[in-house]
Amino acid sequence: MTFTRTTDSPFEDSQVLAEDYIPDEVLGRDEELDQISEVLQQIVDNEQPVNAFIYGISGTGKTVSIKYKQRELENALGRYDDVHATFVYQNCESLSSSYQAAIAIANSFLEDSEYEYLHDELDFDRKKLPSSGLPKEHVYDILFEIFDLLTYKHTTYRSELQTALEDSTLTDDVAASDLIEAQSSSGEDNSEMVDILNTLHGEYDIQPPTAVTDYVTVILDEVDRIGTRDELLYEIPRSRTNNRVENILPAVIGISNDVGYKDSIQSKTDSSLRLKEITFKKYDVEQLKEILTQRAEAAFKEDAYEEEITPLASAFARKQGGDARYGIDLLQKAGMKAKKEDASVVTEAHVRQAHEEKERDRVYEVTNDLSDQEKVVLAAVMYHDLRGETPISRGDMYPTYKRYSGSLLDNSNVPRRVADYLKKMSQLGLLERRDAYKGPGESGFEYSLDKVDYNMIIKVLGEAEPAGGSLGLLPDELVAAFEQSAQTDGEIKQARFESFN
Ligand SMILES: Nc1ncnc2c1ncn2[C@@H]1O[C@H](COP(=O)(O)OP(=O)(O)OP(=O)(O)O)[C@@H](O)[C@H]1O
Ligand SMILES: [Mg+2]
Structure with missing residues (x-):
C-alpha cells in the first residue's frame, strides 16, 4: 500500500490540538490572567519587577496562560521605547537540579544564533556548557553573566544601529559594535564616535541604551521537578542585590502543580523574598465546555463533528479533576479514530472509545508501577x-x-x-x-x-x-x-x- 492523502479527514487544522498551541483567547481564566497581568504590569510601568509563584493542578491552564500573557506584553511593549523585556522560559520537567536547569538555560542562549554576540562578550570560550564537570558556582556565574547581557543595547539597539549605519552616509568604516564599545568606554579619543552615535540616534529615532530599562523574567515551569535543589528560584530575585547582575532587573516566575512543593516554598521563602502567589482553580464543566468548543471549532471541519462531542469530552475531563489537557486529547484521539474509520463525522462514540482507551492506558501504567x-x-x-x-x-x-x-x-x-x-x-x-x-x-x-x-x-x-x-x-x-x-x-x-x- 502506498500513501495517498485522506480525502475526507475531519480535521480542518489538527495543529490547534497540539500541546504547545496557544489559542487566540484563553477562556475561563479571567481572575488568574488578571493576577498575571498585575505582575507583568510592573514592566510596562517601568517599575520594580515582582516575583511570582503560580500553583494549580494539572491541566488548569498555567502554562498556556503565562505564554499568552507574555505574548500580550511583548506586543504592548512595542508602544514604549524606554523598557526592554526578555522572557526566559524553561520547562524543568526532565531536570533534577538547579545546576542542570542553569546549564539548560545558558545553552539555549549560547546555541541560539540570534545571541551570537554572547560568545564575544562572555569570559567563556566554549560553544556551550558541558552537562557536567564545571563547578556549580562557575555555571551560575556564566548564567547570570548571560542574563546581564540580555539587554536592549546588545539586541534591538545593536541591530537598529547597524541598519542605520548601512543607510547613512556619515561613515563607511565603523561597525555598530565599535560604536557600542566607544559608548561604554569614555575617553577623549572616542568623541568622534560619540558624535556619530548621537547623530544616528537623532536621525533614525533610536533610543540610546541609557534611556532604556532592561527586564529579564525567568519562567521556571514545572519547577517542583528540580526538587529541593531549587536554589535558582531564590538566586534569581536576589541576583541584583548580590551584584551578580547590574544591567538588568531580574524576576522569576515559578510554576508548579505539586501542592507539597508549594507548601515547602512558603516555609522556605523569607519575607525579604516574597513570591506573589497565584492559584489556578480547577475548571468546572461549563469552563471546560467553552474551552473544548473553541478548540473543536478550530480543529474540525464545520460539518465533520457532532456538537455533543464537546459536552461529553468536558464531562470526562471534569472527572479527571478538571484537566483541560485531557479533554483536548480526547478530541484529538476521537478525530483520529473517525479518520481511520473513514467516517465523515466525529461522533460521541469516538469520544467514548478514546476515553476508554486512555483510561485503560492509565490503569495499565498504575498497575505496572x-x-x-x-x-x-x-x-x-x-x-x-x-x-x-x-x-x-x-x-x-x-x-x-x-x-x-x-x-x-x-x-x-x-x-x-x-x-x-x-x-x-x-x-x-x-x-x-x-x-x-x-x-x-x-x-x-x-x-x-x-x-x-x-x-x-x-x-x-x-x-x-x-x-x-x-x-x-x-x-x-x-x-x-x-x-x-x-x-x-x-x-x-x-x-x-x-x-x-
Ligand atoms: N483557559 C483555557 N483556554 C484555552 N485553552 C486552554 C485553557 N486552559 C488550558 N488550555 C489548554 O489545555 C491544555 C493544558 O493546559 P496547560 O498546559 O496550560 O496546563 P497546566 O496548568 O500548565 O498543566 P500542568 O500542570 O500539567 O503543566 C493546553 O493544551 C492548553 O492550551
Ligand atoms: Mg504546564
Whole structure:
C-alpha cells in the first residue's frame, strides 16, 4: 500500500490540538490572567519587577496562560521605547537540579544564533556548557553573566544601529559594535564616535541604551521537578542585590502543580523574598465546555463533528479533576479514530472509545508501577473475583496471597502489610473498598476489583520481572481459574484471552 492523502479527514487544522498551541483567547481564566497581568504590569510601568509563584493542578491552564500573557506584553511593549523585556522560559520537567536547569538555560542562549554576540562578550570560550564537570558556582556565574547581557543595547539597539549605519552616509568604516564599545568606554579619543552615535540616534529615532530599562523574567515551569535543589528560584530575585547582575532587573516566575512543593516554598521563602502567589482553580464543566468548543471549532471541519462531542469530552475531563489537557486529547484521539474509520463525522462514540482507551492506558501504567508484593496481592484478589468470591476481606484472601507470594517471590508479608497494600490499591482506583464492619475484633473492609480488566492484570503479572529470578508473577492457579471462567462465560472472553496470548 502506498500513501495517498485522506480525502475526507475531519480535521480542518489538527495543529490547534497540539500541546504547545496557544489559542487566540484563553477562556475561563479571567481572575488568574488578571493576577498575571498585575505582575507583568510592573514592566510596562517601568517599575520594580515582582516575583511570582503560580500553583494549580494539572491541566488548569498555567502554562498556556503565562505564554499568552507574555505574548500580550511583548506586543504592548512595542508602544514604549524606554523598557526592554526578555522572557526566559524553561520547562524543568526532565531536570533534577538547579545546576542542570542553569546549564539548560545558558545553552539555549549560547546555541541560539540570534545571541551570537554572547560568545564575544562572555569570559567563556566554549560553544556551550558541558552537562557536567564545571563547578556549580562557575555555571551560575556564566548564567547570570548571560542574563546581564540580555539587554536592549546588545539586541534591538545593536541591530537598529547597524541598519542605520548601512543607510547613512556619515561613515563607511565603523561597525555598530565599535560604536557600542566607544559608548561604554569614555575617553577623549572616542568623541568622534560619540558624535556619530548621537547623530544616528537623532536621525533614525533610536533610543540610546541609557534611556532604556532592561527586564529579564525567568519562567521556571514545572519547577517542583528540580526538587529541593531549587536554589535558582531564590538566586534569581536576589541576583541584583548580590551584584551578580547590574544591567538588568531580574524576576522569576515559578510554576508548579505539586501542592507539597508549594507548601515547602512558603516555609522556605523569607519575607525579604516574597513570591506573589497565584492559584489556578480547577475548571468546572461549563469552563471546560467553552474551552473544548473553541478548540473543536478550530480543529474540525464545520460539518465533520457532532456538537455533543464537546459536552461529553468536558464531562470526562471534569472527572479527571478538571484537566483541560485531557479533554483536548480526547478530541484529538476521537478525530483520529473517525479518520481511520473513514467516517465523515466525529461522533460521541469516538469520544467514548478514546476515553476508554486512555483510561485503560492509565490503569495499565498504575498497575505496572506496583511493587511485586502488591502485584501478587492484586493477583489474589483477582483469583477470588473470578470465583465470584468478592468483595472479600483481607482475612479471607490472605491464604491465597501467602500461597502466591511463597511460590513466586519466596517470601510473604504479615497481614498488616497486606492491609497497607490493599488500601493503597484502592486509593489508586484499582480496587474498590467497602466498609464491612462486623463488630469488634473483625476486619473492617472488603475488597473487589474496581475496573475489571482481567486481561490487563494478567498481562502486567506476566510481564513482571521479580528480583528472585522467576519469570513473571502469574500463578498457575490464577491462569487456570481465568481459563475456567472464560469457558463458562462464553466465547467473548475466550476470544479476548486468545488475542492476549
Ligand atoms: N483557559 C483555557 N483556554 C484555552 N485553552 C486552554 C485553557 N486552559 C488550558 N488550555 C489548554 O489545555 C491544555 C493544558 O493546559 P496547560 O498546559 O496550560 O496546563 P497546566 O496548568 O500548565 O498543566 P500542568 O500542570 O500539567 O503543566 C493546553 O493544551 C492548553 O492550551
Ligand atoms: Mg504546564
